[in-house]
Amino acid sequence: MPSLPFQDAVPVSWYLLLSAVLFTLGVAGFIIRRNIITVFMCIELMLNAVNLSFVTFANQHRQVSGQIFTFFVMVVAAAEAAVGLAIILTVFKNRDTLNIDEINTLKN
Amino acid sequence: MVFFIITLIKLALIAFVLLTALAYLQWVERKVIAHVQVRMGPSRVGPHGLLQPLADVIKLITKEGVIPPHVNKFFYLGAPFLAVFMALISISVIPFGTQISAFGYTTQMQLTDVNVGLLVILAISSMGVYGIALAGWASNNKYSLLGGLRSSAQMISYELPLSLALAAPLLMVGTLSLREVVNGQAGFQLGFIPKWTIFSFPSPQIFSFLIFMIAAFAETNRVPFDLPEAENELVAGFHVEYSSMKFAAFFMAEYANMVTVCSVATLLFLGGWQPLWPVEYGSNFLAPAILFLAGAICIYHGINWARPLDKYTLPAFGVIFFLLAGLMAFPPVVPVLMPIFWFCAKLGILLFVFVWIRATLPRLRYDQLMGFAWKFLFPVALLNLLVTGLLVALFS
Amino acid sequence: MNLFFFLLFAIIAVVCAVSVVAQRHPISSALSLIGVMGSLAVLYLLLGAEFIATAQIIVYAGAVMVLFIFVIMLLNAGAEDRGGKRSLLASALGVPAIVALLGVLCYFVQRWFPNAGTVQFDAWRGGSAQAFGYALFTDYLLPFEVTSVLILIAIIGAIVLARKELD
Numbered sequence: 162m163p164s165l166p167f168q169d170a171v172p173v174s175w176y177l178l179l180s181a182v183l184f185t186l187g188v189a190g191f192i193i194r195r196n197i198i199t200v201f202m203c204i205e206l207m208l209n210a211v212n213l214s215f216v217t218f219a220n221q222h223r224q225v226s227g228q229i230f231t232f233f234v235m236v237v238a239a240a241e242a243a244v245g246l247a248i249i250l251t252v253f254k255n256r257d258t259l260n261i262d263e264i265n266t267l268k269n
Numbered sequence: 270m271v272f273f274i275i276t277l278i279k280l281a282l283i284a285f286v287l288l289t290a291l292a293y294l295q296w297v298e299r300k301v302i303a304h305v306q307v308r309m310g311p312s313r314v315g316p317h318g319l320l321q322p323l324a325d326v327i328k329l330i331t332k333e334g335v336i337p338p339h340v341n342k343f344f345y346l347g348a349p350f351l352a353v354f355m356a357l358i359s360i361s362v363i364p365f366g367t368q369i370s371a372f373g374y375t376t377q378m379q380l381t382d383v384n385v386g387l388l389v390i391l392a393i394s395s396m397g398v399y400g401i402a403l404a405g406w407a408s409n410n411k412y413s414l415l416g417g418l419r420s421s422a423q424m425i426s427y428e429l430p431l432s433l434a435l436a437a438p439l440l441m442v443g444t445l446s447l448r449e450v451v452n453g454q455a456g457f458q459l460g461f462i463p464k465w466t467i468f469s470f471p472s473p474q475i476f477s478f479l480i481f482m483i484a485a486f487a488e489t490n491r492v493p494f495d496l497p498e499a500e501n502e503l504v505a506g507f508h509v510e511y512s513s514m515k516f517a518a519f520f521m522a523e524y525a526n527m528v529t530v531c532s533v534a535t536l537l538f539l540g541g542w543q544p545l546w547p548v549e550y551g552s553n554f555l556a557p558a559i560l561f562l563a564g565a566i567c568i569y570h571g572i573n574w575a576r577p578l579d580k581y582t583l584p585a586f587g588v589i590f591f592l593l594a595g596l597m598a599f600p601p602v603v604p605v606l607m608p609i610f611w612f613c614a615k616l617g618i619l620l621f622v623f624v625w626i627r628a629t630l631p632r633l634r635y636d637q638l639m640g641f642a643w644k645f646l647f648p649v650a651l652l653n654l655l656v657t658g659l660l661v662a663l664f665s
Numbered sequence: 666m667n668l669f670f671f672l673l674f675a676i677i678a679v680v681c682a683v684s685v686v687a688q689r690h691p692i693s694s695a696l697s698l699i700g701v702m703g704s705l706a707v708l709y710l711l712l713g714a715e716f717i718a719t720a721q722i723i724v725y726a727g728a729v730m731v732l733f734i735f736v737i738m739l740l741n742a743g744a745e746d747r748g749g750k751r752s753l754l755a756s757a758l759g760v761p762a763i764v765a766l767l768g769v770l771c772y773f774v775q776r777w778f779p780n781a782g783t784v785q786f787d788a789w790r791g792g793s794a795q796a797f798g799y800a801l802f803t804d805y806l807l808p809f810e811v812t813s814v815l816i817l818i819a820i821i822g823a824i825v826l827a828r829k830e831l832d
Contacts, residue, residue, distance in 0.1 A: 170783035171671040174774055176708070179675045181770035183682050183701070189763045190686035198691045198737055202698050205729070206685055209705055212721075220712040220784055225791050225800045228717045229808075232801070235724045236812045240819035242729045246736045247826035253740050344692070385794055388719035395727025399699070402731070406692065406738050414738060421735045425728060445794050 176217040183210035197252070197259050201245055208238050275376050283380060287360060291524045292322035298624045305628035316582035332513040337408070340510060344407035349511065349518035352400025356525035359393040362386040363532045364448045366542055366608040378609070379448065386447040387439070390533060391432060394488065398424040400522060401490070405507035416506025419635065423487055423494065426642040431484035433650035437477040437657040438466035438537045451541030461547065465540035471664035472657045478538045480650050482622075485530040487642070489523060492627040494638060531619035539615045542608030556610045557598040564590030667786055670711060674704040689744045691737045695730060702726045712784060714792035 187207035194200050212231045219227025249259070256264055296311065296318065303310030311318030336342065363386075366378030383389050398421050405417015439445065442453035456464045466474045487494040508519050535541060544552040564587040571583030597606055633641070681700035688694045702725045709718035790796075801809055 169667050170785045171667050171711075172783050174778045175671065175675075176712070176784065177774040177778060178771060179678065179708075181767060181774060182679055185763060185767040185770065186679075186682040186686055188766060189759075192763075193759065194686070196691055196742065198733065198740075198742060199685075199694050202685060202691075202694055202733060205725075206682060206698060206701060209702060209725070213705055213708065216709050216712050216714045216717060217784070219714065219792070220789060221782060223789055223791060225796050226804075228714050228792055228797060229801055229805050231714075231717050232720065232797075233808060233812055235720060236816065239724055239729050240816050242732055243819050243823045244826070246732055247823040249736060250740070251826055259740065259742055344696075385715050385719050388716070388723065388794075392719045392722035392727060395723055395731075398727075398731055399696075399734070402734055402738065403692075403696075406734075414741075418735065418738055421731050421738075425731050425735075428728070 173217060173221050177214055180210045180213040180217070183213065195260050195262055197249055197261050197264070200261060201249070205238060205242070208234055271374060275374060276380070279376065279380055283360065287357070287525070287528070291521055291528070292326060294524050294527070294620065295325070295520070296322050298627070301621065301624045302628040305625070316578060329513055329517040334513040334515065337510050339409045341407040341409065344403050346515070348400050348404035348407055349515040351403065352397060352522040353518040353525070355393055355397040355400060356522035356529070359390045359529050360525070362389050362447060363529070363536070364451065364541070365612045366605070369605050377448070382446060382448050385445045387435065387445050387450070387533070390529065394526070394529065395428060397522070397526065401507050404511070404519070408507070408510040410510055413507050413509050420490060420507060423638065426639060427484045427487035430480055430642065430646040430650040431488060433654050434477045434481040434484060435537060437654050438474045440657055440661050441466050441469065441472070441474070447536050451536055451543065454540040455543050457547055461550070463540055463543060463545060465538065465543065467538045472660040474538055474657070476649070476653045477657070478534065480646060480653065481534055481538070483646060485534065486623070486626070487638070489526045489530060491527070491623060493630040493633050495632060527620060527623055528616070531616050531623070534619055535612060535615040542612040544607070544611055553603055553607055554598070556607065557594040560590050560594035560597060564588070564594060667711065667784070670707070674707045678704040678708070691742045692734065695733050695737060699726050699730050702730070711786050713787070713789045716792060716794045716797045
């Protein structure tokens, strides 16, 4: 391989900035979307953004612990998806809508 | 530079062989099912219907590609592409032989040897469900939608026993790289029993193998678990609305998935390219012997022909088989060809089992299918993993 | 090559994330989210976390998102309608608030990690399956056991919720 004119390495802060951008997009979607499934997906997007920071820190500190945090986040996200989607199914059966603005009463 | 050129050559070679094999797998399937059902099977295009795959490909390419007006175009067109892409890409981490040296360069018979090769295969195959689910959804048709829903539920359910069944032999070999897995199964116990995980001490993985094969049938949507495309209840399931090459893409994906799961079973349970009995007892002579026998049978039937055309075709095949037998017995190429022969033989037997079962078993009902996965296969796989872990911990 | 792959997959991730937020149909959002997850898996590989990269695909893209798509298909969720009134305060302050959040995050990243070093592929091999498994089953054994209980609770919870709607 010919040597490049610049150092071929990515600063750690770029990864963190990418994570920040993804997290912000997740927050934005969480606030502006009305479909309850899409809102849920935006939460997953935020979790993914945080995972990216964890893995970046694991690389920076040369420790595997950050990756294990990511692993636990994944497990929790999977459990959350199973329960959350079951709740969404029940809500849809009862209210016949997925719009969160219309799901605003505690009782029928 | 050399690395890239070698990789490109390997890529072209593997793609060519794989795609041809996929086309002929269709022919083999039709022939085998026909013979099981006492029929002839394809026999008009070329001798014994051997040119049938070519005719099918030409037919499918030149057919009019109908796009129904009510579909979601983007996903409708993307789904078959996604299915076939995900099915073909996992072949890249599968090793099929030791290594080959030519013109001073040595390269492994595998596109890439990844540290986590098995996990890569699991990851890619778990993505394969999107092709089917999206096809079912984008077709905007109730039968397609039902097929897509069934397939996604079925594939997530059967992925659990599949992964658990794979974990048990991994405990015994202790690596995730597929090449290392096969190298770990080299050698013989008591001098003649191969150390494949399906036979080896301390815990023969027969149950893992059976669980894996059952789950693999469900993962590839094959009979008896082909509910996503059940013809007589869902018309044809997720691919009702597809025609021409888009239709063929789903079939290619199905056959490529079959090849992948059979390769994984071969590598993990049946010792990959390790021979069935030691070389000292002449395992290298099996391949030439089988080919020679095939050639002799062809010549015999060519002399005592049943149909006039057999006078010419069968002796020609006989000569080809004799030449191949000679090649397999030629000492300089034996170390290269023998691993490939053993790998292909095991793969071929497993693929034959897939076809055989399709010709034999009826389809399950949907609730039986899900009940079987969750109430029987999953607990058994878990128990099997526990027992294997215990035995490995006790004896090592 | 490091820079090239980082930029390529970072751009794909950001474009897909924007698409998650902007698409009207939940299925398009879900597929865009799969795109984000796939490109993040490649970035994990660049960061030397090969096990996490495959787990990301298997767990997130292969299981969690399949569940999402399954539910979207099951409920036959249509496109979201953009009409209806929104609160004036939200439409006036929404974009500035999001930009402010991003600004704060970027500020802290630049403030705390100005010279945090660089990432090079293959410079660190600590994320192999062996190293990961060793750490998980020695230092983090208790959290691991606790998550398995958590998963059990989630399974039971999902079954209870699904059962209630049956009768």
